[in-house]
Amino acid sequence: MNNSDLWQQAGQLFPGGVSSPVRSFRAVADEPIPIVRAAGARLYDAEDTEYIDYIAAYGPLILGSAHPAVVAAIKEAAASGTAFGALSPGEVALGKRIRSATGLERIRFVNSGTEATMTAIRLARAVTGRDLIVKFEGCYHGHSDGLLVKAGSGVATLGLSDSAGIPAATAAGTAVVPYNDPNALKKWFEAYGDETAAVIVEPMAGNMGVIPPEGNFLEALQALPKQHGALLINDEIITGFRLQYGLSGLLPEADIVCLGKVIGGGLPVGALGGRAELLSQLAPEGPVYQAGTLSGNPLVTAAGIATLDVLQKDGIYDRIEELAQHLENGLGTAIRRSKATASVVRRGSLLSIFFRPTPPCNYSEASDCDLTNFARFHKAMLSRGIMLAPSQFEAWFVSAAHTEADIDQTVQAAAAAFREVSHPPIAERSEK
Ligand SMILES: Cc1ncc(COP(=O)(O)O)c(C=O)c1O
Secondary structure, three states: OOHHHHHHHHHHHOHHHOOOHHHHOHHHOOOOOOEEEEEEOEEEEOOOOEEEEOOHHHOOOOOOEOOHHHHHHHHHHHHOOOOOOOOOHHHHHHHHHHHHHHOOOEEEEEOOHHHHHHHHHHHHHHHHOOOEEEEEOOOOOOOOHHHOEOOOHHHHHOOOOEOOOOOHHHHOOEEEEOOOOHHHHHHHHHHHHHHEEEEEEOOOEOOOOOEOOOOOHHHHHHHHHHHOOOEEEEEOOOOOOOOOOOOOOOOOOOOEEEEEHHHHOOOOOEEEEEOHHHHOOEOOOOOEOOOOOOOOOHHHHHHHHHHHHHHOOOOHHHHHHHHHHHHHHHHHHHHHHHOOOOEEEEEOOEEEEEOOOOOOOOHHHHOOOOHHHHHHHHHHHHHOOEEOOOOOOOOEEOOOOOOHHHHHHHHHHHHHHHHHHHOOOHHHHHHO
Protein backbone atom coordinates (compact mmCIF):
# COMPACT_ATOMS: atom_id res chain seq x y z
CA MET A 1 0.00 0.00 0.00
CA ASN A 2 1.36 3.45 -0.82
CA ASN A 3 1.05 6.73 1.11
CA SER A 4 -1.90 8.01 -0.89
CA ASP A 5 -3.90 4.74 -0.58
CA LEU A 6 -3.54 4.82 3.17
CA TRP A 7 -4.49 8.48 3.30
CA GLN A 8 -7.57 7.89 1.13
CA GLN A 9 -8.73 5.06 3.39
CA ALA A 10 -8.10 7.14 6.50
CA GLY A 11 -10.20 9.92 5.02
CA GLN A 12 -13.17 7.53 4.90
CA LEU A 13 -12.67 6.50 8.50
CA PHE A 14 -11.53 9.46 10.54
CA PRO A 15 -12.55 13.12 10.60
CA GLY A 16 -9.92 14.87 8.49
CA GLY A 17 -8.26 11.48 8.03
CA VAL A 18 -6.44 11.70 11.35
CA SER A 19 -6.66 10.95 15.06
CA SER A 20 -5.27 14.37 16.06
CA PRO A 21 -5.78 17.54 13.97
CA VAL A 22 -2.24 18.82 13.45
CA ARG A 23 -1.25 15.53 11.79
CA SER A 24 -3.47 16.37 8.81
CA PHE A 25 -0.86 18.72 7.22
CA ARG A 26 -3.72 21.14 6.48
CA ALA A 27 -1.69 24.11 7.67
CA VAL A 28 0.95 23.35 5.04
CA ALA A 29 -1.60 22.51 2.34
CA ASP A 30 -0.12 19.08 1.79
CA GLU A 31 -1.07 15.41 2.12
CA PRO A 32 0.11 13.86 5.37
CA ILE A 33 2.82 11.21 5.27
CA PRO A 34 1.72 7.99 6.97
CA ILE A 35 4.55 6.52 9.01
CA VAL A 36 5.00 2.78 9.03
CA ARG A 37 8.09 2.41 11.20
CA ALA A 38 10.70 4.43 13.01
CA ALA A 39 14.18 3.86 14.36
CA GLY A 40 16.27 6.41 16.27
CA ALA A 41 15.91 9.74 14.49
CA ARG A 42 14.55 8.13 11.32
CA LEU A 43 10.96 7.74 10.11
CA TYR A 44 9.88 5.55 7.20
CA ASP A 45 6.67 6.06 5.26
CA ALA A 46 4.46 3.49 3.50
CA GLU A 47 6.72 3.72 0.42
CA ASP A 48 9.82 3.19 2.56
CA THR A 49 11.04 6.75 2.06
CA GLU A 50 13.32 7.77 4.91
CA TYR A 51 13.08 11.05 6.84
CA ILE A 52 15.11 12.65 9.60
CA ASP A 53 12.56 13.17 12.36
CA TYR A 54 12.16 16.46 14.23
CA ILE A 55 8.56 15.77 15.28
CA ALA A 56 9.61 13.14 17.82
CA ALA A 57 5.92 12.35 18.38
CA TYR A 58 5.50 16.00 19.50
CA GLY A 59 7.95 15.67 22.34
CA PRO A 60 8.06 12.30 24.10
CA LEU A 61 10.88 10.77 22.04
CA ILE A 62 13.90 12.45 23.60
CA LEU A 63 15.87 9.24 22.97
CA GLY A 64 14.51 8.83 19.45
CA SER A 65 12.23 5.99 18.32
CA ALA A 66 12.53 2.39 19.44
CA HIS A 67 15.48 2.93 21.78
CA PRO A 68 16.67 -0.62 22.58
CA ALA A 69 16.41 -0.14 26.37
CA VAL A 70 12.87 1.21 26.08
CA VAL A 71 11.75 -1.53 23.70
CA ALA A 72 13.25 -4.22 25.96
CA ALA A 73 11.50 -2.75 29.01
CA ILE A 74 8.13 -2.66 27.24
CA LYS A 75 8.53 -6.24 26.00
CA GLU A 76 9.46 -7.49 29.42
CA ALA A 77 6.55 -5.68 31.06
CA ALA A 78 4.08 -6.86 28.40
CA ALA A 79 5.02 -10.48 29.02
CA SER A 80 3.88 -10.05 32.63
CA GLY A 81 0.54 -8.45 31.79
CA THR A 82 -0.48 -5.32 29.91
CA ALA A 83 -2.78 -3.85 32.55
CA PHE A 84 -3.69 -4.82 36.08
CA GLY A 85 -6.28 -2.32 37.28
CA ALA A 86 -4.25 -2.37 40.48
CA LEU A 87 -1.27 -0.74 42.11
CA SER A 88 1.91 -2.05 40.52
CA PRO A 89 5.65 -1.82 41.27
CA GLY A 90 6.29 0.12 38.04
CA GLU A 91 4.18 3.00 39.31
CA VAL A 92 6.09 3.11 42.55
CA ALA A 93 9.45 2.97 40.79
CA LEU A 94 8.59 5.70 38.26
CA GLY A 95 6.92 7.79 40.97
CA LYS A 96 10.07 7.60 43.11
CA ARG A 97 12.30 8.62 40.21
CA ILE A 98 10.07 11.58 39.42
CA ARG A 99 9.87 12.60 43.06
CA SER A 100 13.61 12.51 43.58
CA ALA A 101 14.24 14.49 40.38
CA THR A 102 11.53 17.12 40.91
CA GLY A 103 10.85 17.38 44.63
CA LEU A 104 7.12 16.79 44.00
CA GLU A 105 5.94 15.18 47.23
CA ARG A 106 2.90 13.40 45.83
CA ILE A 107 2.14 12.39 42.26
CA ARG A 108 -0.96 11.18 40.40
CA PHE A 109 -0.45 9.35 37.13
CA VAL A 110 -2.97 9.88 34.33
CA ASN A 111 -3.01 8.94 30.64
CA SER A 112 -2.38 12.24 28.88
CA GLY A 113 -1.30 15.80 29.38
CA THR A 114 -4.90 16.88 28.90
CA GLU A 115 -5.98 14.84 31.90
CA ALA A 116 -3.12 16.22 33.99
CA THR A 117 -4.01 19.88 33.42
CA MET A 118 -7.75 19.24 33.69
CA THR A 119 -7.23 17.59 37.06
CA ALA A 120 -4.84 20.30 38.22
CA ILE A 121 -7.52 22.89 37.57
CA ARG A 122 -10.20 20.91 39.34
CA LEU A 123 -7.88 20.56 42.31
CA ALA A 124 -7.05 24.28 42.34
CA ARG A 125 -10.73 25.21 42.22
CA ALA A 126 -11.51 22.80 45.03
CA VAL A 127 -8.81 23.97 47.41
CA THR A 128 -9.33 27.68 46.79
CA GLY A 129 -13.13 27.55 46.60
CA ARG A 130 -12.85 29.89 43.59
CA ASP A 131 -13.79 29.42 39.95
CA LEU A 132 -11.70 31.64 37.69
CA ILE A 133 -8.63 30.38 35.86
CA VAL A 134 -6.05 32.48 34.06
CA LYS A 135 -4.18 31.14 31.05
CA PHE A 136 -1.93 32.81 28.49
CA GLU A 137 -2.75 33.42 24.88
CA GLY A 138 -1.09 30.81 22.65
CA CYS A 139 -0.27 28.42 25.50
CA TYR A 140 -1.77 24.98 24.99
CA HIS A 141 -2.69 22.78 27.91
CA GLY A 142 -4.62 20.02 26.18
CA HIS A 143 -8.21 19.91 25.01
CA SER A 144 -10.37 20.05 28.12
CA ASP A 145 -13.22 22.55 27.73
CA GLY A 146 -11.98 25.30 30.02
CA LEU A 147 -8.50 25.32 28.48
CA LEU A 148 -9.44 25.54 24.82
CA VAL A 149 -9.65 29.29 24.95
CA LYS A 150 -7.12 31.07 22.72
CA ALA A 151 -4.95 27.97 22.80
CA GLY A 152 -1.81 27.30 20.76
CA SER A 153 -0.77 24.05 19.03
CA GLY A 154 -3.43 22.54 16.73
CA VAL A 155 -5.99 25.21 17.66
CA ALA A 156 -3.63 27.93 16.45
CA THR A 157 -2.51 25.81 13.50
CA LEU A 158 -6.08 25.59 12.24
CA GLY A 159 -6.57 29.32 12.80
CA LEU A 160 -9.23 28.83 15.50
CA SER A 161 -9.35 31.04 18.57
CA ASP A 162 -11.63 28.73 20.52
CA SER A 163 -13.34 25.41 19.93
CA ALA A 164 -17.03 25.09 19.11
CA GLY A 165 -19.07 23.10 21.59
CA ILE A 166 -17.77 24.69 24.76
CA PRO A 167 -20.53 26.08 26.98
CA ALA A 168 -20.30 29.86 27.30
CA ALA A 169 -20.32 29.50 31.07
CA THR A 170 -17.26 27.23 30.92
CA ALA A 171 -15.34 29.56 28.61
CA ALA A 172 -16.27 32.47 30.90
CA GLY A 173 -14.38 30.73 33.70
CA THR A 174 -11.09 31.15 31.83
CA ALA A 175 -9.42 34.52 31.44
CA VAL A 176 -6.72 34.94 28.80
CA VAL A 177 -3.75 37.25 29.26
CA PRO A 178 -0.87 37.87 26.80
CA TYR A 179 2.25 35.76 27.41
CA ASN A 180 5.31 37.64 28.67
CA ASP A 181 3.16 40.54 29.93
CA PRO A 182 3.55 40.87 33.72
CA ASN A 183 1.55 44.12 33.76
CA ALA A 184 -1.49 42.49 32.20
CA LEU A 185 -1.29 39.75 34.83
CA LYS A 186 -0.97 42.35 37.57
CA LYS A 187 -4.02 44.21 36.28
CA TRP A 188 -6.00 40.97 36.21
CA PHE A 189 -5.10 40.25 39.82
CA GLU A 190 -5.92 43.81 40.92
CA ALA A 191 -9.41 43.39 39.48
CA TYR A 192 -10.20 39.71 40.08
CA GLY A 193 -7.49 38.42 42.42
CA ASP A 194 -9.93 37.23 45.08
CA GLU A 195 -11.98 35.23 42.56
CA THR A 196 -9.02 33.56 40.85
CA ALA A 197 -8.35 29.91 41.62
CA ALA A 198 -5.20 29.47 39.55
CA VAL A 199 -2.89 30.65 36.84
CA ILE A 200 -1.75 27.95 34.43
CA VAL A 201 1.29 28.51 32.25
CA GLU A 202 3.92 26.84 30.11
CA PRO A 203 7.07 28.22 31.75
CA MET A 204 8.57 28.32 28.29
CA ALA A 205 5.93 28.41 25.60
CA GLY A 206 6.21 25.57 23.11
CA ASN A 207 2.85 25.61 21.39
CA MET A 208 3.03 28.91 19.53
CA GLY A 209 6.52 28.00 18.46
CA VAL A 210 9.20 28.25 21.10
CA ILE A 211 8.86 31.51 23.04
CA PRO A 212 11.05 31.78 26.13
CA PRO A 213 9.87 33.82 29.11
CA GLU A 214 11.19 37.38 29.17
CA GLY A 215 11.76 40.23 31.62
CA ASN A 216 9.87 39.92 34.89
CA PHE A 217 7.30 37.49 33.58
CA LEU A 218 8.40 34.52 35.68
CA GLU A 219 8.80 36.67 38.81
CA ALA A 220 5.27 38.01 38.37
CA LEU A 221 3.97 34.48 37.91
CA GLN A 222 5.53 33.36 41.14
CA ALA A 223 4.50 36.43 43.14
CA LEU A 224 1.02 37.49 42.04
CA PRO A 225 -1.03 34.29 42.50
CA LYS A 226 0.58 33.77 45.90
CA GLN A 227 -0.20 37.34 47.00
CA HIS A 228 -3.86 36.80 46.09
CA GLY A 229 -4.35 33.31 47.48
CA ALA A 230 -4.45 31.66 44.04
CA LEU A 231 -2.39 28.67 42.92
CA LEU A 232 0.26 28.53 40.20
CA ILE A 233 0.02 25.53 37.86
CA ASN A 234 3.24 24.91 36.01
CA ASP A 235 2.63 22.96 32.80
CA GLU A 236 5.94 21.18 32.15
CA ILE A 237 4.41 18.62 29.81
CA ILE A 238 6.87 19.61 27.08
CA THR A 239 9.72 21.00 29.18
CA GLY A 240 9.85 18.45 32.02
CA PHE A 241 12.85 16.09 31.66
CA ARG A 242 13.54 17.69 28.27
CA LEU A 243 15.37 20.90 29.14
CA GLN A 244 17.20 19.03 31.88
CA TYR A 245 16.69 15.99 34.07
CA GLY A 246 13.68 16.93 36.21
CA LEU A 247 11.76 20.20 35.95
CA SER A 248 12.92 23.14 33.89
CA GLY A 249 13.75 25.15 37.02
CA LEU A 250 11.94 28.17 35.54
CA LEU A 251 9.10 28.22 38.09
CA PRO A 252 10.47 26.60 41.26
CA GLU A 253 7.62 27.86 43.42
CA ALA A 254 4.67 26.46 41.49
CA ASP A 255 1.96 24.76 43.54
CA ILE A 256 0.99 22.07 41.03
CA VAL A 257 3.22 20.72 38.27
CA CYS A 258 1.90 18.86 35.22
CA LEU A 259 4.11 16.37 33.40
CA GLY A 260 3.68 14.12 30.38
CA LYS A 261 5.50 13.22 27.14
CA VAL A 262 9.12 12.28 28.13
CA ILE A 263 8.13 10.53 31.39
CA GLY A 264 6.14 7.95 29.41
CA GLY A 265 8.94 7.06 26.99
CA GLY A 266 6.59 7.34 24.00
CA LEU A 267 3.55 5.64 25.54
CA PRO A 268 0.42 7.53 26.69
CA VAL A 269 1.08 9.32 29.97
CA GLY A 270 0.46 12.36 32.10
CA ALA A 271 1.05 13.19 35.74
CA LEU A 272 0.44 15.94 38.21
CA GLY A 273 2.29 16.53 41.41
CA GLY A 274 2.82 18.93 44.25
CA ARG A 275 2.88 19.27 48.01
CA ALA A 276 1.46 16.31 49.95
CA GLU A 277 -1.24 18.34 51.66
CA LEU A 278 -2.45 19.66 48.30
CA LEU A 279 -2.36 16.42 46.29
CA SER A 280 -4.04 14.56 49.15
CA GLN A 281 -7.21 16.44 48.24
CA LEU A 282 -7.54 13.99 45.35
CA ALA A 283 -9.82 10.96 45.80
CA PRO A 284 -9.68 8.60 47.61
CA GLU A 285 -7.87 10.68 50.26
CA GLY A 286 -9.82 13.83 49.54
CA PRO A 287 -12.99 15.07 47.87
CA VAL A 288 -11.62 15.91 44.39
CA TYR A 289 -12.55 13.05 42.10
CA GLN A 290 -10.21 11.81 39.40
CA ALA A 291 -9.74 8.29 38.05
CA GLY A 292 -8.45 6.28 35.08
CA THR A 293 -8.87 2.67 33.92
CA LEU A 294 -5.34 2.50 32.51
CA SER A 295 -3.61 5.10 34.70
CA GLY A 296 -0.20 3.99 35.95
CA ASN A 297 -0.21 1.30 33.28
CA PRO A 298 2.72 -1.15 33.60
CA LEU A 299 3.89 -0.76 29.97
CA VAL A 300 3.90 3.02 30.31
CA THR A 301 5.76 3.01 33.59
CA ALA A 302 8.31 0.51 32.22
CA ALA A 303 8.93 2.73 29.18
CA GLY A 304 9.15 5.80 31.42
CA ILE A 305 11.62 4.22 33.83
CA ALA A 306 13.82 2.95 30.97
CA THR A 307 13.81 6.43 29.41
CA LEU A 308 14.68 8.20 32.64
CA ASP A 309 17.44 5.64 33.31
CA VAL A 310 19.07 6.43 29.98
CA LEU A 311 18.60 10.17 30.55
CA GLN A 312 20.43 9.93 33.86
CA LYS A 313 23.57 8.70 32.14
CA ASP A 314 26.39 11.18 32.12
CA GLY A 315 26.48 13.79 29.46
CA ILE A 316 23.31 12.97 27.55
CA TYR A 317 21.74 16.41 27.98
CA ASP A 318 25.08 18.03 27.10
CA ARG A 319 25.22 15.99 23.92
CA ILE A 320 21.67 16.96 22.94
CA GLU A 321 22.49 20.59 23.72
CA GLU A 322 25.56 20.45 21.45
CA LEU A 323 23.54 18.97 18.60
CA ALA A 324 20.79 21.53 19.03
CA GLN A 325 23.31 24.38 19.20
CA HIS A 326 24.90 23.12 16.00
CA LEU A 327 21.45 23.06 14.37
CA GLU A 328 20.62 26.56 15.59
CA ASN A 329 23.93 27.95 14.28
CA GLY A 330 23.53 26.23 10.93
CA LEU A 331 19.97 27.45 10.48
CA GLY A 332 20.96 30.97 11.50
CA THR A 333 23.70 31.01 8.88
CA ALA A 334 21.35 29.59 6.26
CA ILE A 335 18.81 32.34 7.00
CA ARG A 336 21.44 35.08 6.73
CA ARG A 337 22.93 33.74 3.52
CA SER A 338 19.58 33.25 1.80
CA LYS A 339 18.33 36.62 3.08
CA ALA A 340 15.10 34.87 4.06
CA THR A 341 12.87 36.86 6.38
CA ALA A 342 13.06 34.40 9.23
CA SER A 343 14.45 33.99 12.71
CA VAL A 344 15.51 31.00 14.74
CA VAL A 345 14.84 30.53 18.44
CA ARG A 346 16.23 27.69 20.54
CA ARG A 347 16.30 26.67 24.16
CA GLY A 348 17.84 23.27 24.86
CA SER A 349 16.46 20.72 22.43
CA LEU A 350 13.43 22.86 21.46
CA LEU A 351 13.71 25.01 18.39
CA SER A 352 11.50 27.12 16.13
CA ILE A 353 11.88 28.93 12.86
CA PHE A 354 9.59 31.94 12.64
CA PHE A 355 9.00 33.53 9.28
CA ARG A 356 9.39 37.06 10.62
CA PRO A 357 12.56 39.13 11.01
CA THR A 358 12.78 38.88 14.80
CA PRO A 359 11.68 36.24 17.29
CA PRO A 360 8.19 36.82 18.70
CA CYS A 361 7.59 37.34 22.40
CA ASN A 362 3.89 36.51 22.48
CA TYR A 363 1.09 34.94 20.47
CA SER A 364 0.11 38.04 18.59
CA GLU A 365 3.70 38.35 17.28
CA ALA A 366 3.93 34.60 16.61
CA SER A 367 0.81 34.71 14.50
CA ASP A 368 2.21 37.64 12.56
CA CYS A 369 4.52 35.30 10.62
CA ASP A 370 4.43 34.51 6.95
CA LEU A 371 2.65 31.15 7.14
CA THR A 372 2.72 30.73 3.36
CA ASN A 373 6.48 30.83 3.53
CA PHE A 374 6.41 28.34 6.38
CA ALA A 375 4.32 25.99 4.20
CA ARG A 376 6.81 26.40 1.32
CA PHE A 377 9.70 25.78 3.65
CA HIS A 378 8.01 22.69 5.08
CA LYS A 379 7.46 21.23 1.63
CA ALA A 380 11.02 22.02 0.57
CA MET A 381 12.40 20.30 3.68
CA LEU A 382 10.15 17.28 3.23
CA SER A 383 11.28 16.86 -0.35
CA ARG A 384 14.84 16.67 1.04
CA GLY A 385 13.95 14.04 3.61
CA ILE A 386 13.52 16.27 6.66
CA MET A 387 10.31 15.75 8.62
CA LEU A 388 9.22 18.87 10.49
CA ALA A 389 5.91 19.24 12.28
CA PRO A 390 3.40 20.54 9.72
CA SER A 391 2.82 23.76 11.63
CA GLN A 392 4.76 26.91 12.38
CA PHE A 393 3.36 26.68 15.92
CA GLU A 394 4.94 23.32 16.82
CA ALA A 395 8.51 23.09 18.07
CA TRP A 396 11.29 21.10 16.43
CA PHE A 397 12.50 18.43 18.86
CA VAL A 398 16.15 17.41 18.79
CA SER A 399 16.79 13.99 20.33
CA ALA A 400 19.74 11.98 21.59
CA ALA A 401 19.33 9.79 18.49
CA HIS A 402 20.27 12.61 16.10
CA THR A 403 23.87 12.63 14.93
CA GLU A 404 26.16 15.43 13.79
CA ALA A 405 25.71 14.07 10.27
CA ASP A 406 21.90 14.36 10.61
CA ILE A 407 22.24 17.95 11.71
CA ASP A 408 24.61 18.72 8.79
CA GLN A 409 22.16 17.14 6.37
CA THR A 410 19.30 19.15 7.91
CA VAL A 411 21.24 22.41 7.69
CA GLN A 412 22.12 21.75 4.05
CA ALA A 413 18.48 21.02 3.27
CA ALA A 414 17.43 24.17 5.11
CA ALA A 415 19.94 26.31 3.20
CA ALA A 416 18.33 25.16 -0.06
CA ALA A 417 14.81 25.46 1.38
CA PHE A 418 15.39 29.03 2.58
CA ARG A 419 16.74 29.95 -0.86
CA GLU A 420 13.60 28.49 -2.44
CA VAL A 421 11.38 30.40 -0.03
CA SER A 422 13.16 33.72 -0.61
CA HIS A 423 13.48 33.27 -4.36
CA PRO A 424 10.48 31.20 -5.47
CA PRO A 425 10.62 29.87 -9.03
CA ILE A 426 9.37 32.34 -11.67
CA ALA A 427 6.15 30.34 -12.32
CA GLU A 428 5.21 30.48 -8.66
CA ARG A 429 5.94 34.22 -8.46
CA SER A 430 3.83 35.10 -11.46
CA GLU A 431 0.86 33.14 -10.09
CA LYS A 432 0.43 35.68 -7.29
C1 LIG B 1 2.35 22.11 27.22
C2 LIG B 1 1.33 21.05 26.93
N1 LIG B 1 0.38 20.80 27.83
C3 LIG B 1 -0.55 19.85 27.63
C4 LIG B 1 -0.57 19.12 26.46
C5 LIG B 1 -1.61 18.06 26.25
O1 LIG B 1 -1.03 16.81 26.30
P1 LIG B 1 -1.74 15.55 25.58
O2 LIG B 1 -1.65 15.79 24.12
O3 LIG B 1 -0.93 14.38 26.07
O4 LIG B 1 -3.14 15.51 26.09
C6 LIG B 1 0.39 19.36 25.50
C7 LIG B 1 0.40 18.59 24.24
O5 LIG B 1 1.08 18.87 23.31
C8 LIG B 1 1.36 20.35 25.73
O6 LIG B 1 2.30 20.63 24.81
